[in-house]
Amino acid sequence: MELFTRTVLLLSVLHGMLVQAAPCNPRSPHWKALAPIPLYPRQEHTTLALNSTTLAILGGIIPITNSSPPLFTTTPLLQLYDIPTNKWHPAPAAPAPIPINHPNAVVVNSKLYLLGGLSDAGDGVWRGTNQSFVYDIRSNTWSALPPMPASDVARGSAAMGVDEQTGVVYLAGGMTQLPLIEGAGVQESVAAVSAFDTRTNQWVSLGSLPRGVRRMPGRRDHAGAAVVQGVLYVLGGRDTGQTNVRGEVFALNLRDLGKGWVTKKGVMPTPRGGVSAAAVGGKVYVFGGEGNPEEGSDGVFGQVEAYDTRTDSWERLGRMRAPRHGTSAVAVGRGVYIPGGGIRLGGAPVDTFDVFYPEACEWL
Ligand SMILES: *[C@@H]1O[C@H](CO)[C@@H](O)[C@H](O)[C@H]1NC(C)=O
Numbered sequence: 001m002e003l004f005t006r007t008v009l010l011l012s013v014l015h016g017m018l019v020q021a022a023p024c025n026p027r028s029p030h031w032k033a034l035a036p037i038p039l040y041p042r043q044e045h046t047t048l049a050l051n052s053t054t055l056a057i058l059g060g061i062i063p064i065t066n067s068s069p070p071l072f073t074t075t076p077l078l079q080l081y082d083i084p085t086n087k088w089h090p091a092p093a094a095p096a097p098i099p100i101n102h103p104n105a106v107v108v109n110s111k112l113y114l115l116g117g118l119s120d121a122g123d124g125v126w127r128g129t130n131q132s133f134v135y136d137i138r139s140n141t142w143s144a145l146p147p148m149p150a151s152d153v154a155r156g157s158a159a160m161g162v163d164e165q166t167g168v169v170y171l172a173g174g175m176t177q178l179p180l181i182e183g184a185g186v187q188e189s190v191a192a193v194s195a196f197d198t199r200t201n202q203w204v205s206l207g208s209l210p211r212g213v214r215r216m217p218g219r220r221d222h223a224g225a226a227v228v229q230g231v232l233y234v235l236g237g238r239d240t241g242q243t244n245v246r247g248e249v250f251a252l253n254l255r256d257l258g259k260g261w262v263t264k265k266g267v268m269p270t271p272r273g274g275v276s277a278a279a280v281g282g283k284v285y286v287f288g289g290e291g292n293p294e295e296g297s298d299g300v301f302g303q304v305e306a307y308d309t310r311t312d313s314w315e316r317l318g319r320m321r322a323p324r325h326g327t328s329a330v331a332v333g334r335g336v337y338i339p340g341g342g343i344r345l346g347g348a349p350v351d352t353f354d355v356f357y358p359e360a361c362e363w364l
């Protein structure tokens with residue numbers, strides 16, 4: 001009996017290897033259009049994988065219907081999407097307790113942590129909020145978490161990374177305010193780092209973090225972020241404004257915090273902020289962005305570029321199927337899913353949703 005079970009196991013492992021070694025679709029890399037986001041076009045939200053089949057989009061801005069010039073409002077909407085059927089759930093999930101754009105959010109152990117973001121007080125400036133919540137996927141309910149402490153900097157658009165071994169979430173950089181009207185100040189970027197422990201549901205005191213961890217080598221918001229092999233990478237982004245784009249890669253080894261942040265040698269071929277990014281294998285793919293000075297670009301970048309964490313180098317992978325900024329990407333299996341975003345500098349949300357396959361095979 002045991003021998004039989006082992007043989008079957010071995011055979012199925014062998015079968016898996018054969019399937020993976022089979023020749024693949026030669027269109028590499030490639031894009032596929034998916035079901036558009038229902039209800040509203042969406043921008044400045046966060047995209048998350050709740051589990052291996054369900055994606056979520058949280059917060060962001062949506063248009064106010066029939067407004068001219070077009071106006072936008074900040075939303076608490078949480079909408080779910082089922083990968084195998086390419087269908088959005090017919091009804092939205094429980095909304096976040098507060099409307100929020102540029103939310104700092106991650107999923108750890110089937111829970112969605114919302115750790116601040118930007119909120120709209122209606123006075124023409126979006127400001128960082130310290131309010132934090134956790135969403136339980138199974139019960140579809142939100143509960144309050146301790147707000148970010150006053151010793152940290154309340155902000156949105158932070159680069160996020162999770163140490164899977166300790167359950168600690170890192171927030172790197174971000175912006176404290178985004179003025180929408182002339183003369184209301186600058187888009188203030190920060191280098192600050194914060195950490196939240198999902199095992200204790202407490203913010204980690206900054207004093208307990210090694211000195212070299214507490215600040216990134218530069219101020220960044222709207223950057224790409226991904227964790228590969230326990231290292232948090234922060235890619236590109238901007239420093240105080242849409243057109244002040246940056247191309248450096250900052251890295252923090254979450255398994256060896258004593259080493260602190262380092263700036264890698266490989267610089268993005270096309271420096272930009274407002275990007276979306278996700279890792280597949282050892283590479284971090286960076287999509288789109290905002291602040292393109294090129295004629296006819298509408299201020300939006302369409303570039304897809306990949307950073308290979310093993311060689312500390314970049315490659316160019318052509319253009320997005322539909323160039324946009326102000327969205328976020330999530331990798332599940334071999335696909336990178338990118339819902340919504342803006343198609344012009346500033347607010348111009350769309351319901352476009354597509355998936356990028358960096359490698360030749362669609363394993364799904
Ligand atoms: C993923 O989460 C969704 C939403 O809660 C749920 O319907 C689905 O069954 C879950 N799938 C898996 C594989 O856990």
Ligand SMILES: *[C@@H]1O[C@H](CO)[C@@H](O)[C@H](O)[C@H]1NC(C)=O
Nearest residue numbers: 129130131147148149150151
């Ligand atoms: C959180 O922000 C609110 C509003 O700015 C402020 O009143 C409150 O004191 C802050 N809480 C902490 C813990 O800093």
